[in-house]
Amino acid sequence: MTSHVVSGLREKHAEISGRIIELEKEIASLRINLKSVEDTIKLFDKNFKLSEIRPKRTHKKNNWFIRGEIPRTIFLILRTEKEIAVSDLIARIMERKKIVGNHEAENTIRNSISRMKGYNQIIIENKIVKLPNN
Template sequence: MGEPHVVSALREKRAEISGVIVELERRIALHRAGLVHLDATLRLFIPDLEPESIPPKKPPAARSHYFATGELARRCLDALRVAEGRVVAAEEIAVAALRDKGLDPEDRKTRSDFIQRVLNTLTTLKGKGTVEKVGHGLGARWRLPAEPADHAAWARCQ
């Protein structure tokens, strides 16, 4: 058999994981019941509607306690303005933010989280025409467009 402390730790971990699964299944059951009621209500107003045809919506990402609302978008735009037309990697912006926040840029988990948040923000700004993406994959870089597509959106970001 195994060492008693190893077996005890494995049993404890299994109990923890199975407890999480039980709680998630309970929450799923509640959401499924709510969905059934919503579908029935929709059918009252639109009898020929197939509720399954409504695509599911991805839940919003968890907010970061490191950044205030809109702070990361401002940081990205400021970094691109300072670059004066030079292309900038998302990692550069993330590392600068880590340093500004007094965090260790060598902490892989936090660095990865910051990079992903910067990429998500830049992608959102790209969709608004506020920034341009140059390249693909790990080599992708970002810059401000020579002429913003939507002057009103550009002005809001200033």
């Protein structure tokens, strides 16, 4: 039994280590590209302050949902429900999309719910409660 566990953990360790090496190579390449862009900016404007350029957040492509699909689905469900537990809401969305047992998709939905503050609903005791329109 122990050798099975250790074997699986060794495999996972090798996988994670390989991914880290890939990402480090990508970071090195991006640093070279960034330096090239910075040098080009300086060619056109020697006094430009590179520190004034704020990094732009990039969005990782989502394999399960198109942009804005989760909030739209939540609003559809809330039309028929006055209140729903967050876990039930996640289960209903995953059921609609025929997604089974995918923790990454669950986390995507949970993150989307947490970003939806101020959309005529609030979260009370881990339930989404629809507020009446004023």
